[in-house]
Amino acid sequence: MTMNRYIIGIDLGTTNSAVSYVDLLAGDTPIKNIGIFKVPQLTGPGEISYLNILPSFFYIPGVHEFNKDALELAWPSEEKGFVGAFAREQGGKTPQRLVSSAKSWLCHGKVDRKAPILPWGAEKDLPVISPVDVTSSYLRHIKNAWNHSMKGNESFYLENQTVIITVPASFDEVARDLTIESANLAGIKEIILLEEPISAFYNWLIIHEKEWDRIVRPGDLILVCDVGGGTTDFTLITLREIQGNPVFDRIAVGDHLILGGDNMDIALAHRSEMRLKRSEKGRLNIHRWQSLCHQCRQAKESILSDQIASKVITLIGEGRKLIADTVSTSIDRREVEETILEGFFPVIDHSDALEEKTRPGMTEFGLPYAQDPAITRHLIRFLEQH
C-alpha cells in the first residue's frame, strides 16, 4: 500500500454517485489532473454507456423480465439486480422492484440496516435486499468498472489504491461504520471516509488555488449548503491559522434532511399536473405520474443549466387511447425558478421561522422525510441552534 498510483474519490450520493481520480505518476502537479471516471453502466437492455455519474438506484428484475444477455456487463456479476441509469429508468415503470435512497436508509436509526427491507413496503413475494447490501452493490459496480478499465493489471485495481469515500457530516458513527462495512463487502478493504462539506470545500480551494486566502480569512464562518438530489445538509466551517498554515475545522453539523432536488421535480410535476388536469380526468396513474416527474427533472436540469429556455412535457396515451389520451404542456424558466425559489427558498422573516404546525401523530413508517419543504426555514433553525 505504500506507493499507490491512484487516489480515487467516490461520492456515494443519495440519488447519484460519482467517481474521480488522480494519477500520481502523471506530471509534477497531479492536482491539476483530477479526472472524472466515466462509469460504464446499463442504459437499456443490452446497452452499455459510459456516464459521468452512476445513478444510485438498484433494480431487482423479475425472473423472466429480461433475456439473460440483456443485463450482461463486461464483468461477471452475481448481483440480485443491476444499478445505474437503466435501473432508475426501469424502476420508474415498476417502482415496487426499485431500491432508491439507500443512503438515507443507511442512516435511519429505527430500522435494521442489515436486514433485507428494501424496496420498503414491498409485497410479500417480491425480492428484497438490505441497505448495506445495496450500498455494497454500488461500490462493487464501481470497483468492477474501474478494474475492468485496468485491463488485468492488478496493481492498479481499485482495492489496491487509496480510496476515499465521502459521507454526509451528519452521518453518525453507526452509519459511518456501515459505510465501511459496505466497502469491505464489496472487496475494498481499506478506505478513508471524508465528510462531504469538507470535500466540497477542498474542491473550492483547488479551483481558487491562487486567491483563496484573499477570499476567506482566519475566523471566518463558512456555511456549506449542500442540496443534493435527495438530501440537504448544512455545515459550518471555520478557518484557523496554526503556525502560518491554514486549518479548516468543521464546527457545526445540521440534521440530515431528506429534502432535495427530487422534491423540486415533484413540485414541478404537481404544477404541470394541474394544467394537464383540464384535459385529463382524475389523477394520473402511476406510470404517467412517473413519466411526468422524469420529464420535469429533465426540464429542470436543462433549463437551470441554460441549455434551453423551455421544454414541452408530453404524456403519451396508453393502450387503445394512445392518441386521445396524449396530452402536453410546457415548462419555462420562469416557472422553474418560481417553483423552486418561492417553494423551497422563500424569503423568511426570522420570527416566523419557528412557527410550526401541529403535525399528525401517526405516520407511515418509512424514511423520515423533512416535513417542511422550505430549505431557508431549515437553515434559520440550523443557524439558531448553533
Add this chain to the structure above:
Amino acid sequence: MSNDHDQKYIIGIDLGTTNSVVAYTEAEINETERHEIHIFKIPQLVGAGSIGKQEFLPSFLFLPGLHDITKGELAVPWDEEISLAVGKYARDRGAEVPQYLISSTKSWLCHTGVDRNKPVLPWEGKEEQPRLSPVEAQAAILKHIKEAWNYVMAQENDSLRMEYQEIFLTVPASFDVVARNLTVEAAERAGLSQITLLEEPQAAFYAWIDASGNKWRDNVKVGDIILVVDIGGGTSDFSLIRISEEEGKMVIERIAVGEHLLVGGDNMDLTLAYVVAGRMASQGRKLSSFQMRGLCHGCRTAKEHMLDKGGFSHPVTILGRGSSLIGGTIKTELTHKDVENTLINGFFPVCDSSDRPIKQRRTGMQELGLSYTSDPALTHHLAQFLSQQEPTGTETENNIVCPTAVLFNGGVMKARSLRNRVLDVLSSWTGKEGKQPVREIKKNDFDFAVARGAVYYGLARRGKGIRIRSGLAKTYYIGVEAAIPSVPGVPTPIKALCVAPFGMEEGTEAALPEKEFGLVVGEPVKFDFFGSNTRHHDIIGTVVDDWEGEIEEITTLETSLEGEAGTIIPVTLEVKITEVGALEIWCVSREDGQRFKLEFNVREKEAI
C-alpha cells in the same frame, strides 16, 4: 364486574334528549318466577319548593344566577343547598326564563362542533352566569337520578345504593365512540363508575321481546329483516336487525346502524313554533327571540298532548316581556291540523326509494347553537340508509334493502298517523317488487320501552333471556400521514388506517403485529379519527387512500406523547373494545414495548 352477585338490582337508564326514565328489576329471581320490570318513580321538583314523584324525569336543567331564586326554592330532600334543578320544575320554570335553561343536553354531547368539556350551556348564556359543559350537564342529570334512587331505595341499606347495582345506560345506536366515551365520562362524574352502554333501538327490541313473553318467536320468522325506527327528542336512529337460524336456534343480529341524524322531536317543536309565529306575523305580531323560545316550549307541550291524547287544538301561551311594545301575555293555539301537516308532510314526506337527503343551507335550530341535519325529511334519510346496506337477499331493483317488518320507538312515534306514513312509504318501495307490505311489530309502550329493554338486556347477560348479536356499528379509522417527500403548497396526504372493523364485538381485542407505523413523540401532534357507516369489509390494517364520501371525520385529538423531541418510534397497533363499549387504541413500541394509549375524547375540533 367482580361483585355481580352482590348486586340486588339490574337498573336500566334511558337518558333521553327530552325525558329520562329509570327501570329496574331484581337481579336474582327464582327459576320458576317470571321477572318483573318496574319503572322507578323519580322524585323531583315539580313546582317551587314542591317535590313530586314521576315516571319521567324531564332532561332539563335550570341553572339560575344566585340572585334569581329564593332560598330553598330548588331544595331537594337529599340536598337543601343545591343551586340547580333537574326535571319537571326545571323544564317549566326554564320555559319562562330560557336563558337559564339547559335542554337537549344529549344532542350537545354528540355535537362535534363544540368542546364538550367546556362550560357552554346554556348556549348564549352570559359570561357571569353559571354554565356547564355538555358532559357536566349530562352528569348533573345522572347525579339527580342516582341521588333520587339512593334517597328512595337505599336509606336503610347502603348496599342498595345505585352505584352498587348493575347499571345499563342507553345511547343512540348512531352515537360514535367519542359520544359514547363522553357518556361514560358523565356517568363517572355522577359517581356511577360501573355502567354498560346499550344501543337504544336494541333496548327497544329487547323491551318488545320482554313484553311478548314467550310469544315473541311467533311474531318474527327466520329471514325477517326488522327495521327499528327510533325517533327521539334530538336524534333519529335507524337500525336493521336480522332474524336467522343457527343449529336450530333463532339468532337475532343487529346488522346495521344508520348515520347520526340530528333531527327529532325538538326540530318538530321548533317547526311548529315557526308555524304559529308565522300565523302571528301575518296578524302583525312579531315575536322576540326570547318569546320564540317560550313558544317553542309551549308547542312541545301542545304537541305531546295532542299526539298522546288527541284533541283538535291545544292552547299555547307566550309570556310578554316587561313593558315591551307587544306587552302582556299572548294566547294562541296549535291545531291538530297544524301538527299533522307540519309533522307528517314536513318530516315524513312521501318519496321514492331513489330519493336522497337534500343538502341545503342549514337553517332553523342553527340559531340555538346546535347544528341540525340539513334535510329534516326522515323518509329521505331512510331511503339512503336502506340503499347503503350490504345485500341481504331482500333487495328491490333499486338496490335497497327491504325490511319485512318495522319496530317503532321514541315518543314521536306514539302518533299512529306517523307510523302509518312510514309503513306506507316503505310498502310503496317494496310493493313495486310484488313483495308483501311491510308489517308493524306491534307494541304498546313507547315511553318506557328503552329503559325496560335495558333491564331485560341485563337479565339476558345473566343467561335469562335471548341476546342480540351486535358489534361496532361503524368502521373506525385513524389518519396516517403518508411518508413521501414534502412539496410546497401540496399538503401531505393523510390515509385512513382501519383500526376497528364494523361488527367488532365488545370485550374483544385485535392487534396488527405485522404492520409498523411511525409514532411522533416529544412534540405536539394531532390524531385524526374517522368513521364509516358504509365500508363494512375493511379489516384492521386496511389502508384507504381515497375515501371521498365514504369515510367521515369524527374527531381530532391534540396531544403530546412522552419521548425525545423529534423522534418517530416504530410502533404496532392494538385495539380493544371494553365491556362498556369504549374503544381503546394502543401503540406499542417495537423497540422497548412501551405502550401509548390514544384517548379518543381529550379535545375536540375547533368550535364553530
